Amino acid sequence: MHLVYPTVLAALLFSIGVYGVLARRNAVLVLMSIEIMLNAVNINLIAFNAWIQDTLLAGQIFALFVIAVAAAEVGVGLAIVLLIYRTRESIDIDTLNELGDSASPARSTAARAAGPAEARVR
Amino acid sequence: MSLAQAAPGYADVTAQEVIFLLMGLAAVGSAVLVVTTKNVVHAALWLVVTLASVAGSYLMLTAEFVAWVQVLIYIGSIVVLLLFGIMLTKAPIGGTAGLDSENRVAAGVVATALGATLVTLVIDAFRHAYIDLEDFEAAGAEATGRSIFQSWVLPFEVVSVLLLAALIGSIVLSRRDEEGR
Numbered sequence: 001m002h003l004v005y006p007t008v009l010a011a012l013l014f015s016i017g018v019y020g021v022l023a024r025r026n027a028v029l030v031l032m033s034i035e036i037m038l039n040a041v042n043i044n045l046i047a048f049n050a051w052i053q054d055t056l057l058a059g060q061i062f063a064l065f066v067i068a069v070a071a072a073e074v075g076v077g078l079a080i081v082l083l084i085y086r087t088r089e090s091i092d093i094d095t096l097n098e099l100g101d102s103a104s105p106a107r108s109t110a111a112r113a114a115g116p117a118e119a120r121v122r
Numbered sequence: 123m124s125l126a127q128a129a130p131g132y133a134d135v136t137a138q139e140v141i142f143l144l145m146g147l148a149a150v151g152s153a154v155l156v157v158t159t160k161n162v163v164h165a166a167l168w169l170v171v172t173l174a175s176v177a178g179s180y181l182m183l184t185a186e187f188v189a190w191v192q193v194l195i196y197i198g199s200i201v202v203l204l205l206f207g208i209m210l211t212k213a214p215i216g217g218t219a220g221l222d223s224e225n226r227v228a229a230g231v232v233a234t235a236l237g238a239t240l241v242t243l244v245i246d247a248f249r250h251a252y253i254d255l256e257d258f259e260a261a262g263a264e265a266t267g268r269s270i271f272q273s274w275v276l277p278f279e280v281v282s283v284l285l286l287a288a289l290i291g292s293i294v295l296s297r298r299d300e301e302g303r
Contacts, residue, residue, distance in 0.1 A: 001182070004251070006146075013153055013172075014158075015237030018232065021196075023226035024221060025223040027209065032204060036169070039173065046183045056273050060266055063189075067195050069284065075291075076145075078203055082295075085210070085212075094223045
């Protein structure tokens with residue numbers, strides 16, 4: 001089998017996962033997109049393992065480890081999502097901007113122009 | 123070593139390549155549906171199709187044990203966990219328009235640029251590379267198991283500790299305290 005086929009498949013799946021992570025606003029859907037990206041990496045690992053004919057099978061073992069770490073990641077990630085849902089009643093990632101700067105640049109520049117006293121009140 | 127051999131041309135297609143390409147087509151198509159569908163539960167179910175197709179492509183690349191682990195862990199437990207997450211966060215089950223954020227155009231541009239760059243790079247780099255699957259028949263479940271328990275014992279045990287830590291961590295995160303915190 002030509003090495004191009006699995007690597008191109010992995011590249012396509014990875015960019016689809018990147019689109020999902022960036023474009024989705026439901027946190028569970030973002031986790032699904034991360035799973036797609038991890039699967040793309042696994043395809044690469046297994047394809048290169050078969051290509052270099054590794055006697056230690058490092059690629060396959062690494063893929064198994066990636067699957068185990070993905071299981072751990074989904075468990076902890078869903079627990080965090082549930083916690084966010086419990087405190088915020090929403091898992092919309094776009095509204096979870098408490099730690100960020102103000103979303104609209106006009107408002108933040110206005111607040112900066114108003115001086116530190118008003119910013120403290122705000 | 124297969125690296126030095128002259129690779130067959132792209133015109134003479136083997137059966138494994140045909141099956142792999144069909145699996146890849148199914149994987150890419152269902153992955154696109156996962157990231158674009160308007161229904162959260164449908165996204166999880168399309169993710170099952172993606173993961174199953176990826177497992178099939180592992181089989182075509184001689185990694186049969188990884189393929190079955192993929193079926194067991196990803197389809198068997200991770201998708202079920204995601205469905206539980208959908209259920210517990212009371213996501214709207216029917217089709218909803220609010221699943222995509224406003225920056226989906228920018229996300230599409232970024233993903234297209236990334237995909238085009240990666241595909242161009244990969245085709246340019248590995249155009250002449252050929253996986254000699256005939257010589258690599260030894261990589262069944264027996265070889266994988268022997269490799270895990272001979273060469274990779276310590277990382278394997280460390281992964282079990284990691285899973286335990288993740289289990290305890292998710293229990294601690296998601297339980298309700300008695301004080302009603």
